[in-house]
Amino acid sequence: MKIFILRTFLPFTFEEAVQLYQPxxxxxxxxxxxxxxxxxxxxxxxxxxxxxHEKILEYTSYIPKGLKLFLPKNAAVFREEIRMKGMRLTRKFTSEWINDDLLLYYDIVFVEGKQEEYDLDMFDLTDEEKKILTYQVFDLGEPVEQDLKSFKSSADPNHFVSSITGRGPIFQGWSDQINLNQKNEERKENEDKEKEKENQTSFDSTPIITEFRLVRFKFKWTGLQTIVEHLAPGVIHTILGNGHRQSFCWNDDILGKYYQSKNYPIFGKQAAEEKLKYALEIRAQYEQQQQEQQKNKKKDYEK
Known part of the structure; x- marks a missing residue:
């Protein structure tokens, strides 16, 4: 069995996460x-x-080509059972192909603010599981590998600004740029005071919550167990990463409906396009400066 915890910082409020991460x-x-x-x-x-929530799902595109040759067509077909209560969500995947010999289980907890430490008390872990437990981190702004076929270009946080909240684009290390000493409510309260004169309510421009996702994966199949369990964490990481990218980039319609009844000024499509254009120009200048600095360091080293 493989068991690990994936930690992800997300640019949402608690209320938004409830809307966006519905089963x-x-x-x-x-x-x-x-x-x-x-x-x-x-x-x-x-x-x-x-x-x-229960569904039948197919994930064929995520299986590496070399492994597809050894697996039947229904190897990537799963039955998913999801249970969500409050801000805790569990997802269980089972396979009709090999029944109890394959299990994928998520236990998900959302925590307010940026929490870097892993609190194992949040999960029901045995002593044996704690011994083999590993840790992973996903950065919403990390660049996507160009050959990742399961990635959708329209779900790239590096090239997206929300027309509802005005958040984005998100680049690698984005969470380090936020004042972590302030809680979400405190930041929002300060922004609301600034907007109070205009009789408007502002969005929390830089909210942050932490998702801890415990992943259990078991695969028993003679001749393939070692290979599959070795590849599984990377494949699961990719699937979950795509999910977070899509939650950020594809759900303006959900946020729009959620905030429709509230006195929130919508950022606007044109403003989002202008912000994205400007941000990408600044990013390009920054990357060019970094490249020039590296070249200069290399020249100095060669001297």
Missing amino acids: CYESNALSDKCQRIRNERIIHDDGETEII
């Missing part, structure tokens, strides 16, 4: 094919609503 959205866009077979809401005695 009915994420895997639909990530998979090659999707068939919904269950969608149910249950109100518990404590008043909280739990969403239960």
Whole structure:
């Protein structure tokens, strides 16, 4: 079994994350094919609503070419069960191909602010699991590999500005540029005071939350177990990374509907295009300066 925790910083408020990471959205866009077979809401005695969502998904495009030769056509077809209650979400994938010999399980917790430390008490881990547990980090702004076939160019945070919130573009290391000593509410309160004179409510321009995703992966198949379990963490990392990119770039319609009834000034499509153009120009100048500095250092070293 492979077990790891993936930590991701996201430029959303808690309220926005609830809207954007609904079970009915994420895997639909990530998979090659999707068939919904269950969608149910249950109100518990404590008043909280739990969403239960089940789908049949196909992920054939994510399987490396060399591995496809050894697998049947339905090897990448999974049954997904999702349960979401509050800001905790679990996703369980099973395969009809090899039944209990394959398991992919996510346990997801959203935490307010930027939390770099991994709190294992958030998850139900055995002592044996803690011994083999590894850690991964995904940066929403990290450049995408050019040969990544599952990547959608329209879901590139490096080339996107939200027409609703005006956030973006996002580049690698973006979270380091935020004043981490202020909580989201404090930043929003300060911005609201600035806008109060104009009788407007402003967006929190730089919110940040942390997603911790515990991933369990098990594969038992004679001759392939070592290969598949070796490749699986990288493939899963790619799938989850694509999901976060799409959540940031593809959901202006959801945020627009969410903020429609609120007194929030929409950033606007034209303003978003202008901001993106300007940001990319500044980024290009910065990268050129970095290249020139590296060349100068190399020349000095050669001397």
